[in-house]
Amino acid sequence: MLELRSLRAGYGRINVLWDISLAFPKGELTAIIGPNGAGKTTLFRALMGLIPHQGEILLDGKPLKGRTWDLIEAGLVMVPEGRMVFKDMSVEENLALGAYPRRCRADRARNLGRVYDLFPRLKERRAQLAGSLSGGEAQMLAMGRGLMSEPAILLIDEPSLGLAPVIVKEVFGIIRRLKSEGVTIGLIEQNTHIALSVADHIHLMRSGKLLLSRPADTIDLDHLHDLYLAREAAPPAS
Incomplete structure (x- = not known):
């Protein structure tokens, strides 16, 4: 399992993430959703050692440290946004x-x-x-x-971005297959309908903070959209 404890990260003097604590349970799909600028990609970059961070990152209970290459050797792999x-x-x-x-x-x-x-x-x-x-x-x-x-843990950043609906369906069919095979997946996705349909756990971020953390099957979509669009004050993350 990959676990984050009080993670802070940013770029230079600009802090983006504020005390993020969450987990990616083994063999499950954990989705990170939120509007543009919420800090989702920054979160994955911090996990991969691409930007400096404070706080703890644990893999199977042990601190995960080192250069990006060392993290890949440990089994943490990222598919970046933008089809690079x-x-x-x-x-x-x-x-x-x-x-x-x-x-x-x-x-x-x-x-x-x-x-x-x-x-x-x-x-x-x-x-x-x-x-x-x-x-x-x-x-x-x-x-x-x-x-x-x-990968022991596969991080996928915005796989649906800019794709036609028929291709999105095909790509997420593959993601569902990987999940069924026991691959531990962290997914960043702005399409809340797709995220809820495939995820075991949902974490909603806004302005670099974690607003909601719940099992996907307990989330009301209308309530999620209210939080996503800041139409409703966020409850304490649970």
Whole structure:
């Protein structure tokens, strides 16, 4: 399990996150939702060691420290927002980069087969330059590259952003399959309907603070939207 205790983080002198405490239980999907500027991506960047932070980050009860590369070796892997791929490299070369951590190099062929099973379109385009892919295909490639690193915990930032509804449905079908296979997932998503449909736990952020933390099946969508849009004062996070 990944656990955060009183996490603070920001950029230079600007603090963005204020005492965030939450957990990503093993084998479950935990969704972080909130409006633009809430601090969701900053949260994931702090988890990955990309920005300085204060507070504790624990993996299976042990402090998680080190450089970003050390965290990836420990099994914490992030699929960033914006479908970041290496455009001048082929699909398969992009995937191969995901298998670079020492602990998963020996299983590269097996993991590649698994990714191609999850994303058949990537197999069809394995020799194609990543820069020529559609937005949906690039999102699949970014997710596939993350899976090549054999994540213990997979952090996915805004997978539906800018995609057509039919592609969003396909991408979330894959996320549901990963969840059913026992992959621990942290998901940032602005689409509250999708987040509630796939998540075990929901955390609502606004202005760098945690406003609501509950099991997804106990949340009233109208109430969630009121908090999301600041139409209602937030109760203490529970």
